Amino acid sequence: MPRIRDVWINWFEGEENGYNVCPFHEWNAEDRIEVLDQAEIVKVSERLYDYVENRLEDLPERLLHDVFQKSTLRKKMTRVTLDYCFVMFDGSRVLAVDTLGYKTPIRKSRLAPKHERTVKEIMEHDASDAFDMKDTLAAKEYHILSPHPDYMTGLTRKERQLKQLLFMAMDQLYTSGESAEVRYWFTEWDPSVYGDIQWNMDKETMWQQFFDQVKDGWSPGHYELCRKMIKGQPFFEKLWNMQHEEEVK
Numbered sequence: 001m002p003r004i005r006d007v008w009i010n011w012f013e014g015e016e017n018g019y020n021v022c023p024f025h026e027w028n029a030e031d032r033i034e035v036l037d038q039a040e041i042v043k044v045s046e047r048l049y050d051y052v053e054n055r056l057e058d059l060p061e062r063l064l065h066d067v068f069q070k071s072t073l074r075k076k077m078t079r080v081t082l083d084y085c086f087v088m089f090d091g092s093r094v095l096a097v098d099t100l101g102y103k104t105p106i107r108k109s110r111l112a113p114k115h116e117r118t119v120k121e122i123m124e125h126d127a128s129d130a131f132d133m134k135d136t137l138a139a140k141e142y143h144i145l146s147p148h149p150d151y152m153t154g155l156t157r158k159e160r161q162l163k164q165l166l167f168m169a170m171d172q173l174y175t176s177g178e179s180a181e182v183r184y185w186f187t188e189w190d191p192s193v194y195g196d197i198q199w200n201m202d203k204e205t206m207w208q209q210f211f212d213q214v215k216d217g218w219s220p221g222h223y224e225l226c227r228k229m230i231k232g233q234p235f236f237e238k239l240w241n242m243q244h245e246e247e248v249k
Contacts, residue, residue: 001040001041001042001066001067001070001128002040002041002122002123002126003038003039003040003041003070004036004038004039004041004087004115004118004119004122005036005037005038005039006035006036006037007035007036007039007087007096007111007115008033008034008035008111008112008115009033009034009035009036009096009109009111010022010024010027010031010032010033010034010109010110011032011034011098011107011108011109012107012108012109013106013107014056014106015108016054016055016056016146017054017146017147017149017152018053018054018108018149019149019152019160020160021053021095021108021109021110022110022157023110024110024111024112024113026156026157028157034073034074035073035074036071036072036073036074036085036096037072037073037074037079038070038071038072039071039085039086039087039096040066040067040070040071040085040086040087041086041087041088041089041119041122041123041126042063042066042067042086042087042088042089042131043088043089043090043091043123043126043128043129043130043131044063044088044089044090044130044131044132045090045130045131045132045133046090046091047132047133047137048060048088048090048130048131048132048133049088049090049093049095051133051137052088052095052097052105052108053093053095053108054140055105055140056104056105056106057104058103058104059084059099059103059104059105060131060133060134062131063086063131064084064099064103067084067085067086068083068084069081069082069083070086071085071086073085082098083099083101084098084099084101084102084103085097085098085099087111087119089119089120089123090130094110094111094115094116094119094120095108095109095110095111096108096109096110096111097109144167144170144171144174144211145164145167145168145171147163147164147167147215150216151163151215151216154217155217155218158243159218161239161243162218162222162223162226162240162243163218163222163226165226165230165236165239165240165243166214166222166225166226166229168236169226169229169230169233169236170207170210170211170214170229173185173207173229174207177203178203179202179203179206182203182206182207182210183197183206185210185225185229186206186207186209186210188225188228189210189213189214189221189225190213193209197209226240227240
């Protein structure tokens with residue numbers, strides 16, 4: 001298999017959705033950028049690319065066998081051999097993957113544009129067969145804590161992270177909040193629903209209508225709702241503050 005050298009890497013760990021593996025233009029100064037001294041380039045089918053990018057499930061055994069200990073990471077003046085690390089290419093898209101020695105794609109990284117171009121130039125001359133999945137996969141299931149990509153389309157890195165925080169707060173509201181709390185926050189979001197939801201709607205219906213209004217896009221209204229819902233909750237406030245500390249830096 002062909003190889004690429006001196007590749008900048010910005011690992012995003014434990015991400016099951018590709019929209020959280022940030023493209024190069026969204027990397028920031030606080031990210032830990034590493035350099036792959038060399039990495040195997042693996043040709044994959046579009047189906048396998050989607051599987052690796054958007055799931056945390058086992059990779060094909062043959063792929064793992066073929067890339068075993070063939071990629072190295074540069075650390076100061078030494079090279080560290082990585083058990084299962086590779087750059088995959090499906091004919092148009094490029095993604096770096098490392099399993100941390102396991103069988104699942106635990107760490108993922110986009111590449112800088114110049115390195116993406118290099119991969120594509122190298123693979124123009126590669127005649128090998130693409131790795132593929134043997135089995136037909138069930139459609140991936142999304143939920144409020146693993147939102148559908150449609151809800152994140154067009155958002156910046158910070159907006160995606162704040163929206164996921166908002167969804168976490170809404171999930172907590174659903175699981176532990178009383179009807180009165182759902183009614184309060186729904187009215188805070190949209191005062192025009194006040195009359196309709198006072199007595200005529202149960203908690204489940206109210207929350208679902210609330211979520212249906214909030215799930216798409218990102219706006220100053222989303223920002224304010226998130227800020228208010230997480231107030232007084234230390235874990236959520238910590239996540240909120242982390243986003244704004246990065247902005248100040």
